[in-house]
Amino acid sequence: MASAAGGPKKSVEAEEAGDPTGDASITGADRFKPENAHKIDPQGINAHKSRGGKRGEGSLTDCSDVAGVVFSTKKMDGFNQDGPRKPPHKLYPLAEKAKADAHKHVHAVRALTNEDGEAGVIFTPSRMSGDRYRLRAYIGPPTTAGHGAEVGATQVTTGTLVIWRNLRFSRMIKQGLSATPDAKLLKEGQAKPYELADALDYLDTAGAVDAGAFVGLSTVRLDDPDPGNGIFSSVPLHFAPAFLEVEFDQAGFETLAADEYKKARRQGADDAAAGQSKFALNLDIDALYWMDQDFDPGTAVVCLPMRSPESYNKKVGIFSSKKLKFAGKVLDDDTKTAVVGLSRSRALNGFLRVLTKDGALPGLTLMYSGLGYTWQVLLGGRISGIAKDYRGAFLWCGNRTYTNNWTIPGGFFPYDCSSNGSHELGHIMFQPHGFAPGTAGGPIAARHDPESDHICVMSYGKCNGMFCGLTLLAFRGWDVPQPPA
Numbered sequence: 039m040a041s042a043a044g045g046p047k048k049s050v051e052a053e054e055a056g057d058p059t060g061d062a063s064i065t066g067a068d069r070f071k072p073e074n075a076h077k078i079d080p081q082g083i084n085a086h087k088s089r090g091g092k093r094g095e096g097s098l099t100d101c102s103d104v105a106g107v108v109f110s111t112k113k114m115d116g117f118n119q120d121g122p123r124k125p126p127h128k129l130y131p132l133a134e135k136a137k138a139d140a141h142k143h144v145h146a147v148r149a150l151t152n153e154d155g156e157a158g159v160i161f162t163p164s165r166m167s168g169d170r171y172r173l174r175a176y177i178g179p180p181t182t183a184g185h186g187a188e189v190g191a192t193q194v195t196t197g198t199l200v201i202w203r204n205l206r207f208s209r210m211i212k213q214g215l216s217a218t219p220d221a222k223l224l225k226e227g228q229a230k231p232y233e234l235a236d237a238l239d240y241l242d243t244a245g246a247v248d249a250g251a252f253v254g255l256s257t258v259r260l261d262d263p264d265p266g267n268g269i270f271s272s273v274p275l276h277f278a279p280a281f282l283e284v285e286f287d288q289a290g291f292e293t294l295a296a297d298e299y300k301k302a303r304r305q306g307a308d309d310a311a312a313g314q315s316k317f318a319l320n321l322d323i324d325a326l327y328w329m330d331q332d333f334d335p336g337t338a339v340v341c342l343p344m345r346s347p348e349s350y351n352k353k354v355g356i357f358s359s360k361k362l363k364f365a366g367k368v369l370d371d372d373t374k375t376a377v378v379g380l381s382r383s384r385a386l387n388g389f390l391r392v393l394t395k396d397g398a399l400p401g402l403t404l405m406y407s408g409l410g411y412t413w414q415v416l417l418g419g420r421i422s423g424i425a426k427d428y429r430g431a432f433l434w435c436g437n438r439t440y441t442n443n444w445t446i447p448g449g450f451f452p453y454d455c456s457s458n459g460s461h462e463l464g465h466i467m468f469q470p471h472g473f474a475p476g477t478a479g480g481p482i483a484a485r486h487d488p489e490s491d492h493i494c495v496m497s498y499g500k501c502n503g504m505f506c507g508l509t510l511l512a513f514r515g516w517d518v519p520q521p522p523a
């Protein structure tokens with residue numbers, strides 16, 4: 039479309055107003071009423087071709103709106119012709135555009151029977167979820183006066199068929215979070231210049247401590263409505279308005295096992311080693327990510343344990359070319375930024391791709407733990423999750439972060455943990471941030487409803503985890519407008 043201003047609904051309405059299909063005497067909102075659908079276009083409520091659907095193809099009067107569009111008119115092996123696929127029946131003559139006569143045989147294709155008296159037509163509907171079809175089949179000799187809709191016609195009519203899409207969740211993994219962090223990690227946190235007081239102080243960064251007590255990780259409920267104080271109604275219910283059915287390959291969260299944790303850390307380090315030159319780094323990656331030690335996933339607090347900058351330099355040696363750059367007693371800012379970038383984009387990606395089997399699992403994967411990497415505990419840069427390649431996302435932060443949400447006076451977090459999981463899953467489904475009066479990075483206004491109309495969980499707007507209209511349309515498969523180049 040020339041202009042996408044105002045979103046797909048306005049674009050389609052404008053197109054309809056400028057070049058109305060069907061009965062042009064029906065105007066305005068009446069054109070979108072289901073009872074008028076057959077006068078306008080039997081596909082009247084389906085997605086327009088300009089937005090990825092099949093409505094608006096051809097002409098409504100000569101069957102070119104359906105022939106070759108929602109019914110195939112091309113020969114296919116195993117159906118209309120012999121080929122590598124052998125049909126179990128005698129070949130079906132190819133369907134062709136019917137000859138419309140006013141309201142008779144419109145929106146139709148016709149097919150002759152084979153010598154067994156069988157005919158077949160291949161239905162190729164729009165793949166846009168929510169699109170609807172109702173089919174009528176009727177028979178008669180080529181000279182028939184019948185058109186299937188008259189009283190006594192030899193016909194069969196289907197119910198209304200609705201297109202649904204499916205989304206699958208393959209794995210939901212929780213890395214345990216113990217009240218007693220690994221002693222080696224805690225020791226570095228207690229050393230200068232960090233001087234964290236104790237285990238609680240260490241775990242506080244991960245949002246796992248509330249009023250001096252350890253509260254651990256939050257409860258994430260993707261498959262069921264939250265009971266009790268939950269404000270999230272479940273992923274299936276949030277996706278349902280997009281005609282998208284969510285299926286779970288496992289009932290609840292599994293706990294990350296030690297052997298898989300070890301493999302994931304190893305891949306993270308290997309991917310970081312392979313990618314560090316892109317960050318102008320030349321580090322001893324195994325020393326940085328503490329690969330000379332096995333960690334218990336339950337006491338590591340993070341996905342990727344790291345030596346502190348001070349301890350790393352001690353390990354590689356003061357004269358090593360691989361040591362981290364310091365400005366005086368403080369880690370050099372550019373070096374810190376580069377290591378953070380390496381950890382986020384390469385090491386975490388490698389970690390996750392072990393869990394998603396290189397993205398080959400049939401569904402999405404969500405991995406929940408305290409934080410991503412140790413430097414978030416020591417040097418800040420805490421975030422509540424990140425979506426990565428290979429069809430998976432991380433979800434981070436403990437129970438305090440999420441119970442301290444906007445529904446509680448003084449609470450700051452914009453949604454609960456389940457909603458935040460949904461936010462990260464939205465990213466894996468290629469949704470960018472929306473605009474909120476917060477700080478969501480890289481927001482794209484054209485991909486979401488204005489926040490004043492509908493808060494979207496893809497923004498950092500305070501909400502119960504719902505998606506805005508445009509995001510739901512994207513999940514339906516619509517070609518939601520892209521921002522101007």
Ligand SMILES: [Zn+2]
Pocket residue numbers: 461462465471
């Ligand atoms: Zn985000």
Ligand SMILES: [Zn+2]
Pocket residue numbers: 472485486487494495496505506507508509510
């Ligand atoms: Zn949105």
